[in-house]
Amino acid sequence: MSNTCRFIENGETRAESDLSDLVWPNDPAAIPDWVYTDRRVYDLEQQRIFRGRTWNYVALEVELPKPGDFIRSYIGETPIVVVRGQDGEINAFENRCAHRGVEFCKTYRGSAKQFVCPYHQWTYDLTGKLKSVPFRRGVQGQGGMPPDFKMEEHGLRRLSVTTRRGAIFASCADDMESLEDYLGPDMLDQYDTMFDGRPLKLLGIHRNIIPGNWKLYQENLKDPYHATLLHTYLTTFGLFVAGNKTLIVADEKGRHSSLCSRRPEGRLESDATTSQIGSFHATMKLADPRVLELIKESDSPWNSNAITIWPNLIAIRQSNIFSVRHIVPMGPDEFMLIWVNFGFADDTPEMEAHRLRQNNIFGPGGFIGIDDNEAIKFVNDGLQRSQPRPGVVSLGRDDEPPETVITDRAIRGMYRHYREAMGL
């Protein structure tokens, strides 16, 4: 029998805090400060969103190629372990011993036949089932666990797991719809552009911690307005700029979205559009243009897809960069980002070198990665140090053509879903 211990929070909840002092402004284009700062809201998000009816990204299959391979990961703020069982199936469970709560897995990755908690050596199999308890019957007839102690009730709390084309998702709910239904047809199409079926090759991982609420990062990737203003590398070299062929896709509920863009041939001229972009740098030339080279490897009409999958995944395809960013909330005003970058198993050494060079654009040291991380910290500085004042997301319309670039449509969609999921 496999491990049946679960999180029981679906439906069943601990006493909820009183949130009646938090009032959403009577304007669909206003976002109140307290969604980014209030501890009670944060705790409720962990329960209703991350431990609720969502599929959370937790790992790439290429990180656990063989039976016994595992990584540390997170669902929301909760540490978990993702492991490939002896049968090749992927299991995920809480990284917390069922005895006295030890976070037992302290390495990023490894390979194991079983997990032994270091504190009192309770031992779990690769499905999280409790296999042995030292001195369960005591010593010389004295002590030990009570006779009615049931091993099967003291496994690690396990999660539902699903995979698609190399990415692994987990849920605390045990009756989730399929990932395909969760994404909906349009977002599934976007997902499959990113994970196009080729076997992946792991290139490496960056980790950083950003002062700010985790939702600011989802918003950032649903915000084409900033993309065409803040980022010199995107605007000047046409990677994403107002005037490009663009498409904004969202699922029916507004939780997931994708910003698609197509690079123009050659470089942009100064014109009426670029003249409004402070970051556009008409005279800028690269001493080594290899970084921006676009090597064709796909039939997609888009050269970039910035995909957000609710609640914790950003998947980026930009020119020849492929990476996922795993959002890990760490309190109302802090989150961790785990950037997992990959290429494909059939990459030539030249292609891999090219991806590594191009990856200078993103990440916590990237030409535009720095811009976003700093911008989010600045938002947090504003939130923490000033008096509350709602944010404004009124660009564009909700029924506009999907090619519209100067719009907050995707952000408004996310908050419509958020309010429903949170009951706010």
Next chain:
Amino acid sequence: MVEDFNCDYADTLDRGEIEKWPDFFTDDGVYRLIARDNAESNLPLPLMYCDGKGMLKDRAYAIAHTEMFAPRYTMHQIAQVRILGFEDDIVSAQANYVLYETLIDEPTHLLQCGKYHDRFLLQGDRLLLKQRNCIYDTLLIPTCIVFPP
């Protein structure tokens, strides 16, 4: 000599003269900033990667002119320089580095500690970096890394 080189390198960066940074390298110089976890797991992805002077200059230009970030001071401390070998005109060396960062209205914080793994070209009476691999222990980066360690 390596110590003097590192002193100049640190002073130049800490004065904020990022556009002089490429001058410390040969034309084919390689700079990599890599998380120790990636390095030890044979994962090739650097956080910053410059393959040749062109890319070093483009990185310096981006920092000086195009990236958006809060103004900051950096302070490099480079210690435990060790010469590992000297063959033809190539000196292999390593050193420990610590990088502090100071932003407006915030206390100074530790941004990174790590190790330089260097290969220098001895050219007349001066050294130039053919390769600097910075392997950092500070895996969880506070916000971001703007100036190269």
